[in-house]
Amino acid sequence: MDGRGAEATGALLESVERRVKWLSTAIVDHANRVRPNPTGLKVGGHQASSASMTSLMTALWFGRLTSADRVSVKPHASPVLHAVNYLLGHLRPEQLETLRAFGGLQSYPSRTKDPDPVDYSTGSVGIGATAPLWGALAHRLVRDRFGEPAPRGRQFSLLGDAELDEGAVWEALRDPMVAGLGEVVWVVDLNRQSLDRVVPGSTPAGLARMFEAAGWQVLTLKYGSLLEELFARPGGDALRARIDSMSNPEYQRLLRCSADELRRRLPGEGNERAALARLVADLDDETLLRAPRNLGGHDMPSLLGAFDAIDDTRPTVVLAYTVKGHGLPTEGHPQNHSTLLNADQMRQVAHDLGAALDDPWAAFPEGSAEAALCAATAERLRRPALPESVPPPVPPDSGRTAPTGxxxxxxxxxxxxxxxxxxxxxxxxxxxxxxxxxxxxxxxxxxxxxxxxxxxxxxxxxxxxxxxxxxxxxxxxxxxxxxxxxxxxxxxxxxxxxxxxxxxxxxxxxxxxxxxxxxxxxxxxxxxxxxxxxxxxxxxxxxxxxxxxxxxxxxxxxxxxxxxxxxxxxxxxxxxxxxxxxxxxxxxxxxxxxxxxxxxxxxxxxxxxDQSLAAVPTDPAARERRRRQVTAGGYVLRHAAERPAVTLAAMGALVPEALAAAERLAALGHDADVVCVTSADLLFRATRGRRGQERAEDWILDQVLPAHRAAPMVTLVDGHPHTLAFLGTVHRVPLTTLGVTAFGQSGALDDVYRHHGIDADSVIGAALDLVEG
Missing domain, CATH: 3.40.50.970 (Thiamin diphosphate (ThDP)-binding fold, Pyr/PP domains)
Structure with missing residues (x-):
C-alpha cells in the first residue's frame, strides 16, 4: 500500500505516542476532575483501557494507515482516537474538554455524533468489532456492481481481548463469506484484563488456534525488543520459559513490584531459579522494571513489522500483548478499568510524558519532527470528497389491479x-x-x-x-x-x-x-x-x-x-x-x-x-388516497351506516377477525367502524405531533379516527396488546386492548386465536362490554 510513511519509525513514533497517551489521559481527567459537575453524577472514562492502545494506534495511524483504510476502535479507547484526530488537525483544543458532555465528544466512537472522523461506531461490545467484516463485504459488493467506489484499502478492527467473549464475534468469524476477505485485519489488545479482574486462564494460544481453524493468518506479538534481547543472554531461555508458564494474574503482579521485589519474585521456585537469579541480578533497576512492561503491543518495531507482514489473501488477526494502564500509576492493577488518576498522579504523568498539566492541549512545536510527522500523516490520510449520489426515486405504486383471491x-x-x-x-x-x-x-x-x-x-x-x-x-x-x-x-x-x-x-x-x-x-x-x-x-x-x-x-x-x-x-x-x-x-x-x-x-x-376484503377503490384518485393512508399509518376499512357504536382497530393478520366481528355486531344493533392499522408507529408519531411533542404530520388521525365518529374502541393485534393502546387517547374514549400476552403453543388457527382471546368472538364480547356496560 502507498504512503505508509516509512520515515515514521523508532524514536519519532515513540515521541508521538507519549503525546497521544498524555492527551487521551488528560481528556478523561478534564471531564471528571476539572470540568464543573453540579449534579455530582459520575462522568467516567477509561484511562487504563486507553493507555494499553496508544502504542498500537500510534504505529497504525502515523506509520502505516492509508486514506483508503477504515478502522473500528474499541469503545473504551475513544479518547485515544480523539487524541490522534486532534494531532491531525480535526479537533480544536476546546473540543478536547467536551468528552461525555452534551453535544461534545461521545463516550464511545460514533460516526454520526462525534465531531471528528470516526469510521465505525462502537460501544456495544462485539458488534463494533465485527462491523469491518461486513464493511469489507459491502465495499466488495458495491465495487462489483457499480465500479470502484474507492481504493480497496484495509478494514481494521481494534478490539479488546475481553470482547472475544462475545458470541457475535465467533458467529461472524465462522460465516463462509468471511474467509476470503483479505482486506480485514483485527488487532487484539491482549491486556488480559476485563472490567473486574485479571483473566485467570492463559487463553492466547487457544485463541490463535480458533482463528487459524477459521482460515485466518495469525500474527502474535508477545515480547518486545528488550525482552528478546534478555532471552538471548545466559539464562534467557529460562526467563522465557518462566514467563510463558506464568498465569496472567502472577504476571500482572510483577508490574506492581519494586526492583527489589522483582529480583525476589521473578526467579520463582523451579530448577532454573539460580540461572534466573543471576540474570536479573546483572540488570540495573531501570532495565529490570522495563522488562515485564516490554510486550509486543508496545514495541514500535514489532508493531510496524506485523502490519508489514499482513497477508492480503485472507483475514488477519494480530494478537498484541499489552499492559492495561501502560505507563500510568494504575498500570497492571486488577481494578484499574475505570480508575481515575488524582491530581498528584496526573502531575507525575505529565512530567513522565513531557507534557504540562497547566497547558494540557499544547501542540508540538512548529518545525519539530513530531509536528512534521503529524502534518504529513494528516495529508496522507486526507480523503477525497464523496460524490453526491442518491438512489433513483421509487415509484410509489405499480398501478396493477388489486389482487383477488x-x-x-x-x-x-x-x-x-x-x-x-x-x-x-x-x-x-x-x-x-x-x-x-x-x-x-x-x-x-x-x-x-x-x-x-x-x-x-x-x-x-x-x-x-x-x-x-x-x-x-x-x-x-x-x-x-x-x-x-x-x-x-x-x-x-x-x-x-x-x-x-x-x-x-x-x-x-x-x-x-x-x-x-x-x-x-x-x-x-x-x-x-x-x-x-x-x-x-x-x-x-x-x-x-x-x-x-x-x-x-x-x-x-x-x-x-x-x-x-x-x-x-x-x-x-x-x-x-x-x-x-x-x-x-x-x-x-x-x-x-x-x-x-x-x-x-x-x-x-x-x-x-381473502384479498377482496381490502376493498381497494378502482377510481385512480380514490386508490391514490388509499395508498397515501396506507403509507401514513392506516385507513377506515368499514364505515358504520350512522355514527358507530364502537370502533374496531386491527392490524395485520387479524383484520379479518375485526371485519367478521363488525358484521355480527351490526346484526346485534351495534354498527362498527373498522380501522385497518398499517403502521402503529406512524400513528403514534402523529399523536405526538398533534401534541407538539415531535415533528410529525397528524392529518392521518383525522382520516382514520375523525372526531365526529369517536366511539368506544377495541384494538386487536397479533402481538402484545399495548401496541395499539395509545389509540384510545386520540379522543379519550373507553378502550379494550386485545392481543397476545403469553407464550403460544401449537394448534389450529381457530384454537390458538381462541386460546389468546383474539378471535372474532372475543372481539364481539369486548365490544359489547364497552357499548352495553
Missing part, C-alpha cells in the same frame, strides 16, 4: 421485488437482499432466480438441469442476493453496513434483510446499533405472531410490534393485504440510501387472507 403478505414481498425489476429496473439494480438461510421459505425464491446470488467468484449450479429444482443458485459478482449462515446477528450486521455505502463511498444501495420474525429479538441489538451508526435498510420479519400456529410457541413472536414503535431511526409497518404490503415496501425503499433517510421494519404473515 387468497394470498398473504409474505408472498407479496417477493412479487413486489419482481415487479420492481420489470417496471423500475433502475431502482431494482440498487436492491440487495440478504437472509440467514431462509430465502426460499420467505418467498424470495423468484427474486433470487432472477438476480442471482452475489459471490466474489462465479460458481457452478450443479442442479440447474434438475427439473424438480425450483431455486437456482447462480453465483457471480453481479448477483444481488447475499446468503449468510444461520446467524441473525450476522444478517443485521451486514444489513447495517450495506446501508452505509451511500455515506462511506457515495454509492447508495437499497438493502433488504429477511428473517423469521420470532428472531427479530435475537437480532435487535446489532440491528439497532446499525441504525445508530447510520445504516439505512429494510428489515422484514416473516412469518409473525401466533398466526404461525402449527409452529408452536418457540416460533411465535409477541413483542415485535412494540419494538417497531420503540426503535429510533426506523419506521415500522404491519400490512394486512398484498397491495398494502407493496405500497409499504415501496415507501420504505424510498426512505433509505440518502441524507436524512430512515430504516424500516416490515412485519409480515403467512396467514391466507
Amino acid at each position: 387468497v394470498g398473504n403478505t409474505q408472498q407479496a414481498l417477493g412479487r413486489t421485488l419482481l415487479d420492481l425489476s420489470r417496471s423500475a429496473p433502475e431502482v431494482a439494480e440498487r436492491i440487495v437482499t440478504t437472509a440467514p438461510d431462509v430465502t426460499s421459505s420467505t418467498n424470495l425464491g423468484g427474486w433470487l432466480n432472477k438476480v442471482g446470488v452475489w459471490s466474489p467468484t462465479t460458481g457452478h449450479d450443479w442442479f440447474t438441469d434438475d427439473p424438480e429444482t425450483m431455486l437456482h443458485w447462480r453465483e457471480s459478482a453481479r448477483g444481488q442476493h447475499v446468503q449468510l449462515g444461520i446467524a441473525e446477528t450476522n444478517l443485521v450486521g451486514l444489513l447495517g453496513e450495506l446501508g452505509t455505502t451511500w455515506s462511506r463511498w457515495g454509492k447508495p444501495l437499497l438493502p433488504i434483510g429477511v428473517l423469521y420474525d420470532p428472531f427479530v429479538n435475537r437480532a435487535l441489538e446489532p440491528w439497532s446499533y446499525g441504525i445508530y451508526a447510520g445504516g439505512q435498510s429494510v428489515l422484514v420479519g416473516t412469518p409473525s405472531g401466533v398466526s404461525l400456529a402449527p409452529e408452536g410457541g418457540a416460533h411465535q413472536s409477541v413483542t415485535t410490534p412494540s419494538l417497531g414503535i420503540e426503535q429510533p431511526g426506523c419506521v415500522s409497518y404491519e400490512p394486512a393485504f398484498a397491495l398494502d404490503t407493496e405500497w409499504c415496501l415501496r415507501a420504505a425503499l424510498g426512505r433509505i440510501g440518502k441524507p436524512g433517510g430512515e430504516s424500516a421494519y416490515l412485519r409480515l404473515s403467512t396467514r391466507p387472507t
Whole structure:
C-alpha cells in the first residue's frame, strides 16, 4: 500500500505516542476532575483501557494507515482516537474538554455524533468489532456492481481481548463469506484484563488456534525488543520459559513490584531459579522494571513489522500483548478499568510524558519532527470528497389491479421485488437482499432466480438441469442476493453496513434483510446499533405472531410490534393485504440510501387472507388516497351506516377477525367502524405531533379516527396488546386492548386465536362490554 510513511519509525513514533497517551489521559481527567459537575453524577472514562492502545494506534495511524483504510476502535479507547484526530488537525483544543458532555465528544466512537472522523461506531461490545467484516463485504459488493467506489484499502478492527467473549464475534468469524476477505485485519489488545479482574486462564494460544481453524493468518506479538534481547543472554531461555508458564494474574503482579521485589519474585521456585537469579541480578533497576512492561503491543518495531507482514489473501488477526494502564500509576492493577488518576498522579504523568498539566492541549512545536510527522500523516490520510449520489426515486405504486383471491403478505414481498425489476429496473439494480438461510421459505425464491446470488467468484449450479429444482443458485459478482449462515446477528450486521455505502463511498444501495420474525429479538441489538451508526435498510420479519400456529410457541413472536414503535431511526409497518404490503415496501425503499433517510421494519404473515376484503377503490384518485393512508399509518376499512357504536382497530393478520366481528355486531344493533392499522408507529408519531411533542404530520388521525365518529374502541393485534393502546387517547374514549400476552403453543388457527382471546368472538364480547356496560 502507498504512503505508509516509512520515515515514521523508532524514536519519532515513540515521541508521538507519549503525546497521544498524555492527551487521551488528560481528556478523561478534564471531564471528571476539572470540568464543573453540579449534579455530582459520575462522568467516567477509561484511562487504563486507553493507555494499553496508544502504542498500537500510534504505529497504525502515523506509520502505516492509508486514506483508503477504515478502522473500528474499541469503545473504551475513544479518547485515544480523539487524541490522534486532534494531532491531525480535526479537533480544536476546546473540543478536547467536551468528552461525555452534551453535544461534545461521545463516550464511545460514533460516526454520526462525534465531531471528528470516526469510521465505525462502537460501544456495544462485539458488534463494533465485527462491523469491518461486513464493511469489507459491502465495499466488495458495491465495487462489483457499480465500479470502484474507492481504493480497496484495509478494514481494521481494534478490539479488546475481553470482547472475544462475545458470541457475535465467533458467529461472524465462522460465516463462509468471511474467509476470503483479505482486506480485514483485527488487532487484539491482549491486556488480559476485563472490567473486574485479571483473566485467570492463559487463553492466547487457544485463541490463535480458533482463528487459524477459521482460515485466518495469525500474527502474535508477545515480547518486545528488550525482552528478546534478555532471552538471548545466559539464562534467557529460562526467563522465557518462566514467563510463558506464568498465569496472567502472577504476571500482572510483577508490574506492581519494586526492583527489589522483582529480583525476589521473578526467579520463582523451579530448577532454573539460580540461572534466573543471576540474570536479573546483572540488570540495573531501570532495565529490570522495563522488562515485564516490554510486550509486543508496545514495541514500535514489532508493531510496524506485523502490519508489514499482513497477508492480503485472507483475514488477519494480530494478537498484541499489552499492559492495561501502560505507563500510568494504575498500570497492571486488577481494578484499574475505570480508575481515575488524582491530581498528584496526573502531575507525575505529565512530567513522565513531557507534557504540562497547566497547558494540557499544547501542540508540538512548529518545525519539530513530531509536528512534521503529524502534518504529513494528516495529508496522507486526507480523503477525497464523496460524490453526491442518491438512489433513483421509487415509484410509489405499480398501478396493477388489486389482487383477488387468497394470498398473504409474505408472498407479496417477493412479487413486489419482481415487479420492481420489470417496471423500475433502475431502482431494482440498487436492491440487495440478504437472509440467514431462509430465502426460499420467505418467498424470495423468484427474486433470487432472477438476480442471482452475489459471490466474489462465479460458481457452478450443479442442479440447474434438475427439473424438480425450483431455486437456482447462480453465483457471480453481479448477483444481488447475499446468503449468510444461520446467524441473525450476522444478517443485521451486514444489513447495517450495506446501508452505509451511500455515506462511506457515495454509492447508495437499497438493502433488504429477511428473517423469521420470532428472531427479530435475537437480532435487535446489532440491528439497532446499525441504525445508530447510520445504516439505512429494510428489515422484514416473516412469518409473525401466533398466526404461525402449527409452529408452536418457540416460533411465535409477541413483542415485535412494540419494538417497531420503540426503535429510533426506523419506521415500522404491519400490512394486512398484498397491495398494502407493496405500497409499504415501496415507501420504505424510498426512505433509505440518502441524507436524512430512515430504516424500516416490515412485519409480515403467512396467514391466507381473502384479498377482496381490502376493498381497494378502482377510481385512480380514490386508490391514490388509499395508498397515501396506507403509507401514513392506516385507513377506515368499514364505515358504520350512522355514527358507530364502537370502533374496531386491527392490524395485520387479524383484520379479518375485526371485519367478521363488525358484521355480527351490526346484526346485534351495534354498527362498527373498522380501522385497518398499517403502521402503529406512524400513528403514534402523529399523536405526538398533534401534541407538539415531535415533528410529525397528524392529518392521518383525522382520516382514520375523525372526531365526529369517536366511539368506544377495541384494538386487536397479533402481538402484545399495548401496541395499539395509545389509540384510545386520540379522543379519550373507553378502550379494550386485545392481543397476545403469553407464550403460544401449537394448534389450529381457530384454537390458538381462541386460546389468546383474539378471535372474532372475543372481539364481539369486548365490544359489547364497552357499548352495553
